[in-house]
Amino acid sequence: MSCEVKNTKLKAWVNEVAELTQPDSIYWCDGSKAEYDRLMSKMAASGATTPLKKRPNSFLFRSDPSDVARVENRTYISYPDKEDAGPTNNWVAPDELKKTMSALYTGCMHGRTMYVIPFSMAAITSPMAKIGIEITDSPYVVCNMHIMTRVGSKVIEALGTDGEFIPCLHSVGAPLAPGQKDVPWPCAPIESKYISHFPDENLIWSYGSGYGGNALLGKKCLALRIASAMARREGWMAEHMLILRLISPEGKQYHIAAAFPSACGKTNLAMILPTIEGWKAECLGDDIAWMKIGPDGRLYATNPESGFFGVAPGTSYKSNPMAMDTIRENTIFTNCALTDDGDIWWEMIDDPAPEHMIDWKGRDWSPEIKEPAAHPNARFTVPAAQCPVISPDWEKPEGVPIDIFIFGGRRAGVVPLVTEAYNWDHGVFMGATAGSETTAANIGAVGNLRRDPFAMTPFCGYNMGDYFAHWFEMGDKLGKNAPRIFYVNWFRKTAEGKWLWPGFGENSRVLKWMCDRLEGKVSGVATPIGILPKEQELDLTGLEISNEYLHELLRVDVEAWRAEVPGIDKFFAQFGNRLPARLQKQLEDMANRLA
Numbered sequence: 001m002s003c004e005v006k007n008t009k010l011k012a013w014v015n016e017v018a019e020l021t022q023p024d025s026i027y028w029c030d031g032s033k034a035e036y037d038r039l040m041s042k043m044a045a046s047g048a049t050t051p052l053k054k055r056p057n058s059f060l061f062r063s064d065p066s067d068v069a070r071v072e073n074r075t076y077i078s079y080p081d082k083e084d085a086g087p088t089n090n091w092v093a094p095d096e097l098k099k100t101m102s103a104l105y106t107g108c109m110h111g112r113t114m115y116v117i118p119f120s121m122a123a124i125t126s127p128m129a130k131i132g133i134e135i136t137d138s139p140y141v142v143c144n145m146h147i148m149t150r151v152g153s154k155v156i157e158a159l160g161t162d163g164e165f166i167p168c169l170h171s172v173g174a175p176l177a178p179g180q181k182d183v184p185w186p187c188a189p190i191e192s193k194y195i196s197h198f199p200d201e202n203l204i205w206s207y208g209s210g211y212g213g214n215a216l217l218g219k220k221c222l223a224l225r226i227a228s229a230m231a232r233r234e235g236w237m238a239e240h241m242l243i244l245r246l247i248s249p250e251g252k253q254y255h256i257a258a259a260f261p262s263a264c265g266k267t268n269l270a271m272i273l274p275t276i277e278g279w280k281a282e283c284l285g286d287d288i289a290w291m292k293i294g295p296d297g298r299l300y301a302t303n304p305e306s307g308f309f310g311v312a313p314g315t316s317y318k319s320n321p322m323a324m325d326t327i328r329e330n331t332i333f334t335n336c337a338l339t340d341d342g343d344i345w346w347e348m349i350d351d352p353a354p355e356h357m358i359d360w361k362g363r364d365w366s367p368e369i370k371e372p373a374a375h376p377n378a379r380f381t382v383p384a385a386q387c388p389v390i391s392p393d394w395e396k397p398e399g400v401p402i403d404i405f406i407f408g409g410r411r412a413g414v415v416p417l418v419t420e421a422y423n424w425d426h427g428v429f430m431g432a433t434a435g436s437e438t439t440a441a442n443i444g445a446v447g448n449l450r451r452d453p454f455a456m457t458p459f460c461g462y463n464m465g466d467y468f469a470h471w472f473e474m475g476d477k478l479g480k481n482a483p484r485i486f487y488v489n490w491f492r493k494t495a496e497g498k499w500l501w502p503g504f505g506e507n508s509r510v511l512k513w514m515c516d517r518l519e520g521k522v523s524g525v526a527t528p529i530g531i532l533p534k535e536q537e538l539d540l541t542g543l544e545i546s547n548e549y550l551h552e553l554l555r556v557d558v559e560a561w562r563a564e565v566p567g568i569d570k571f572f573a574q575f576g577n578r579l580p581a582r583l584q585k586q587l588e589d590m591a592n593r594l595a
């Protein structure tokens, strides 16, 4: 660390954690390339990672098979009153949770280095920036944090003597006895993993996992769970949304923020290559949007992250060419398969599976083996700046003004290709009732509908009923400046199970219709569920799609929608008196329109 740490609270906290966890040494991260290279070389030498011959400065990690994804059932939102966490979060009282976790943290860094990572979420020059300090015993976490956040001495300087920071404590939970040899991916068993949030104190404690959202604490823990609670207190929004700029042939810019549950192609949409003549798109973020009302009364969005932690399987030149070009170099791959010539491979990448690979568990793999070669939640971590379509304004301190919100989900039937909300309250209803049918990648029976309001179920740091109320309050503050709200479903199928809509870059046709609605160029048609395009209003130039498919994509199945009402009513009932009356009214209004 090239600068002196003067922040009294920070020094005290680091000392307190070191006393508790008893590491062999303490290292303050400076965020430099030299630091990254040094840690990677050390991990390569120990066998924790494999440098990839085919991709410059890129590395493959294999996690422990028990530590492959976020652990929602071990994730806690801890307020003194359980009601404040609400029915969608796991809860343990703060005193009890801290007691349990303090016992686990005692001596948990024996034999390891304790890294102190000063990081900023959002460009440090942004008025929206929040400073976090992650303490971790995982060098893999340090390298990922280098990519996903802004790490370095500038953060320490910005903190000064008494600046505020969000303490994020992380340990893999695998102390080493003297002389004990380390494993490539240390972690603790599932029953001692805890991903805990104390929103009243802006505090994060994570123990036992080294993977993704469990361990890179700037992402889901800080930028969504803690930030959503801060945003409610302070009158802004922290959302699970991509940010995209669409540019018309005339050069007019439209900014879109979109929320989808997982497995709905969020990263693909964030990096879309429009197929309609003359339209361009730029990516500003693929996962999280922080939004604040600006001096002109409009809602400004910024992406607090500086990298992408994208799911690898399914990513290909067909589904997301810009992501494929982004990950050519300087990328950390986790749980992908390794080819014999030193490259990565995963299911549904462009090339067919080679005759031999090493799978994500480190075993020989060949095509007759039934298990996938890459884990379904294999990931790439890559700097956002490497994306060929990254917007020149992606780090603009004040963010970009949002014109359009999109919600969506994966539904084989019922939900049309696109619907516009009648007004803000109706749009909040759309967000609150968003849901997807489960796929083979989810737990549970395939085809079950799972509601995931605003795609925030796993990430809302307080009672979801209060979160709905916060959306209404923001709408009231925004008034006529509020973004317009749409709902999309790219995944509608024929009775025979064929996709009705080609998706990917062709989704730009739907985005163009949204822009046309904003410009008053198209009237759409009013239906009981919202405003849909007239068939001739969608620009389908150059796309081969039958009238029958188009008709089905834009059909409102009134019977099927009537059948949705009791399910929504039951879903809302779990929030009891925390459910805003305005949301219940929206359900009644829709039921009346369908009657």
Ligand code: O2Y
Pocket: 068, 069, 070, 211, 212, 213, 214, 262, 287, 309, 310, 311, 377
């Ligand atoms: O499994 C993990 O830890 C990653 S989860 C994730 C990563 C990037 C973007 N979104 C998500 C998510 O679960 O929404």
Ligand code: MN
Pocket: 240, 287
């Ligand atoms: Mn996400």
